[in-house]
Amino acid sequence: MEFLMLLHHSRNLNLMAQVDQPNKTEPGGKVRAKKQSTRIDMTPMVDLAFLLLTFFILTTTFTKDNVLKVQMPESAPPSPVNDENVMNLVLADDNKLFWWMGLEKTAAETNYSRSGIRKLLLDKRKSNPNLIVLIKAKDDARYENMIDILDEMEITAMEKYAIVDYTEDDALRLK
Numbered sequence: 141m142e143f144l145m146l147l148h149h150s151r152n153l154n155l156m157a158q159v160d161q162p163n164k165t166e167p168g169g170k171v172r173a174k175k176q177s178t179r180i181d182m183t184p185m186v187d188l189a190f191l192l193l194t195f196f197i198l199t200t201t202f203t204k205d206n207v208l209k210v211q212m213p214e215s216a217p218p219s220p221v222n223d224e225n226v227m228n229l230v231l232a233d234d235n236k237l238f239w240w241m242g243l244e245k246t247a248a249e250t251n252y253s254r255s256g257i258r259k260l261l262l263d264k265r266k267s268n269p270n271l272i273v274l275i276k277a278k279d280d281a282r283y284e285n286m287i288d289i290l291d292e293m294e295i296t297a298m299e300k301y302a303i304v305d306y307t308e309d310d311a312l313r314l315k
Contacts, residue, residue, distance in 0.1 A: 226241070231281035278306050
């Protein structure tokens with residue numbers, strides 16, 4: 141071991157791990173078990189940890205938020221619309237959805253499923269290609285329902301729709 145230590149000191153090598161062994165004997169001829177102390181260099185392990193961390197950070201793909209694009213019209217005077225081309229949708233509380241065409245006095249109820257609003261939108265657009273949908277949300281309507289309706293507008297490829305205020309006239313139709 142002494143030869144190795146001399147070799148080590150003469151070459152100025154850095155050891156990653158080494159075992160120190162004292163060469164002392166007890167007086168009186170007793171031989172005791174040698175206590176060995178160890179020294180471990182942690183630098184390579186830390187380097188590996190940072191390399192792995194860097195690798196995983198650089199190769200991870202971050203999820204992008206799904207954003208619904210809403211195009212706002214430029215300010216222009218409103219153009220006249222035929223009442224037969226207007227479909228009104230009212231988003232109400234408890235996931236209720238009411239609709240009526242033009243100036244009808246009563247509203248019908250549907251739901252947010254494929255067989256509900258989606259089928260209704262597709263059927264109405266097929267019978268009237270100039271269909272305009274007015275989306276009206278009551279104050280107690282859920283935000284999720286608004287997103288669902290806007291998704292349905294995209295799914296059914298409705299070209300003309302608008303988000304408008306819920307009025308007292310609309311409340312009379314729902315009674």
